[in-house]
Amino acid sequence: METSTLTLSVIVGGFIGLASGYLGSLMVLRKMALVGDALTHVALPGLAIGLLFGFNPFFGAFSALLLAIVLIWLIENRTKLSTETLVGIFFATSLSIGLLITPEPELLEALFGDISKTVLSEAIMASILSIVAIMAVHKIYNSLVLGTMSNDLASSVGIRTKKIDFIFLLIVALIVALGIKIVGSLLMGSLVIIPAAAAKNLARNLSSYAGLSALFGLASAIGGIYLSSLLNFSPGPIVVLSSAAIFFISLIFKKS
Amino acid sequence: MFEEHKKGIMDKILEVKDLAVSFDYFNVFQNVSFDLHRGEVMAIVGPNGSGKTVLFRALLKLIRSQGTINWSKGTKIGYVPQKLFVDSQFPVSVGDFFRFKTKSEEAITEALNSVGMTGDFDHLKHHLLNKKMGTLSGGQLQRVLIAWSIINKPDILLFDEPTSGIDIGGEETIYNLLHKLQTSSHLAIILISHDLNIVYKYADTVLCLNKEAICYGPPHEVLNTANLSQLYGGETKFYEHKHGN
Numbered sequence: 001m002e003t004s005t006l007t008l009s010v011i012v013g014g015f016i017g018l019a020s021g022y023l024g025s026l027m028v029l030r031k032m033a034l035v036g037d038a039l040t041h042v043a044l045p046g047l048a049i050g051l052l053f054g055f056n057p058f059f060g061a062f063s064a065l066l067l068a069i070v071l072i073w074l075i076e077n078r079t080k081l082s083t084e085t086l087v088g089i090f091f092a093t094s095l096s097i098g099l100l101i102t103p104e105p106e107l108l109e110a111l112f113g114d115i116s117k118t119v120l121s122e123a124i125m126a127s128i129l130s131i132v133a134i135m136a137v138h139k140i141y142n143s144l145v146l147g148t149m150s151n152d153l154a155s156s157v158g159i160r161t162k163k164i165d166f167i168f169l170l171i172v173a174l175i176v177a178l179g180i181k182i183v184g185s186l187l188m189g190s191l192v193i194i195p196a197a198a199a200k201n202l203a204r205n206l207s208s209y210a211g212l213s214a215l216f217g218l219a220s221a222i223g224g225i226y227l228s229s230l231l232n233f234s235p236g237p238i239v240v241l242s243s244a245a246i247f248f249i250s251l252i253f254k255k256s
Numbered sequence: 257m258f259e260e261h262k263k264g265i266m267d268k269i270l271e272v273k274d275l276a277v278s279f280d281y282f283n284v285f286q287n288v289s290f291d292l293h294r295g296e297v298m299a300i301v302g303p304n305g306s307g308k309t310v311l312f313r314a315l316l317k318l319i320r321s322q323g324t325i326n327w328s329k330g331t332k333i334g335y336v337p338q339k340l341f342v343d344s345q346f347p348v349s350v351g352d353f354f355r356f357k358t359k360s361e362e363a364i365t366e367a368l369n370s371v372g373m374t375g376d377f378d379h380l381k382h383h384l385l386n387k388k389m390g391t392l393s394g395g396q397l398q399r400v401l402i403a404w405s406i407i408n409k410p411d412i413l414l415f416d417e418p419t420s421g422i423d424i425g426g427e428e429t430i431y432n433l434l435h436k437l438q439t440s441s442h443l444a445i446i447l448i449s450h451d452l453n454i455v456y457k458y459a460d461t462v463l464c465l466n467k468e469a470i471c472y473g474p475p476h477e478v479l480n481t482a483n484l485s486q487l488y489g490g491e492t493k494f495y496e497h498k499h500g501n
Contacts, residue, residue: 029346029347142355142356145348145356146356148341149340149341149342149346149348149353149389150337150339152312152313152316152318152335152337153335153337153340155316155318156316156318156333156335157335157357199347200345200347203347204347204349204386204388205348205349205351205352205386205388206347206348206349206352207352208347209347
């Protein structure tokens with residue numbers, strides 16, 4: 001990677017990693033690790049449609065995620081169907097469709113990401129959207145955590161839990177669509193989940209948990225992108241392996 | 257008769273008339289009517305699955321119901337849920353939990369002191385506020401939840417008693433504490449209870465709920481064998497403990 005491209009990748013990757021780690025801390029608290037992972041696969045058909053029709057794949061991925069998330073939210077609120085089963089079926093289906101319709105040359109990039117191909121305009125957009133996402137997560141953080149501890153208790157103090165859940169899912173869609181650029185649709189689940197899992201091992205309270213999770217997301221993204229450029233590997237898997245390394249280190253310091 | 261001589265002069269803060277809740281054509285309960293006045297303690301008793309917690313959720317307007325629920329204007333409600341969904345690894349400390357509601361150290365200290373967790377803020381911080389919510393004992397959690405719910409000085413507390421997790425000694429103190437709060441701040445309390453002795457000792461009125469209101473009135477009058485066997489089924493008898501008050 002050229003130095004200027006590398007710098008650009010590190011900056012964008014850093015913003016997205018920070019946002020993913022911060023958001024991931026909420027997903028782990030809500031026990032959404034598996035749903036979140038499956039959800040990221042939905043981005044693939046959207047991405048493919050973007051590639052096929054020549055518009056920015058980010059918008060394709062974001063639209064597909066948005067559609068999926070609205071459906072999950074409706075299913076959760078309107079029916080008594082098991083979300084987990086539906087998520088499993090729905091997402092395996094969309095991954096299969098995505099695999100079939102993604103043009104062959106771009107398939108690897110769609111699945112595993114490649115931030116080294118980022119251009120300046122994309123970098124600016126991704127950084128701004130990451131900052132917006134971080135601010136939005138910050139705004140709903142406490143309400144969502146209280147709602148996770150007891151939905152009734154949160155509602156009893158006037159928190160509109162359904163609305164907050166929906167906003168949360170929208171932010172998930174945004175960050176997943178952004179993160180696919182770095183780690184791809186197969187590995188994006190890990191970029192939101194692993195930093196938070198590591199932070200949970202070390203945190204004494206909510207602010208240290210959220211802070212560490214965001215920091216670990218940032219460190220995995222920046223470290224992984226640097227390392228991949230040194231070793232001449234694809235950045236996606238190295239970013240995920242960096243966060244896994246942080247997780248294993250955190251296990252050593254975990255208080256029982 | 258009871259209504260007239262005991263509560264005639266007190267302010268009514270809640271009026272419930274012909275309340276019914278159903279989920280997907282399944283009736284959870286129906287025909288529930290009662291009034292609640294300032295400073296009054298009402299207990300709700302009934303077997304598991306009789307709709308007690310659902311009644312609370314209806315009163316808090318968290319679910320749809322038929323009939324009338326009239327809170328008097330400006331009534332502030334404090335709610336103490338049966339449990340929280342936290343485990344010992346859940347990264348929320350007691351201090352975090354309070355900060356969801358107030359940033360004021362003074363208000364946190366005052367609320368905790370009034371539930372019997374004494375000391376100044378620094379002491380509380382060291383011994384309680386830095387602990388994770390999921391590591392508290394059943395009794396500690398109950399106190400923390402009550403303290404949390406009274407922070408903004410509610411007019412009424414809805415207290416959903418946990419079915420397990422608190423030893424008898426601890427439970428007795430929680431009710432002493434609620435009683436103290438009720439008298440000192442003229443707080444009305446509706447409590448879901450599984451222990452008829454507690455109901456006898458602390459409640460002004462009791463509502464027996466099992467799909468509908470089986471009885472309603474002062475415990476001494478309505479907790480008789482006929483009502484109890486209708487409420488719990490079979491030959492349940494209640495032996496009243498005398499506490500000398």
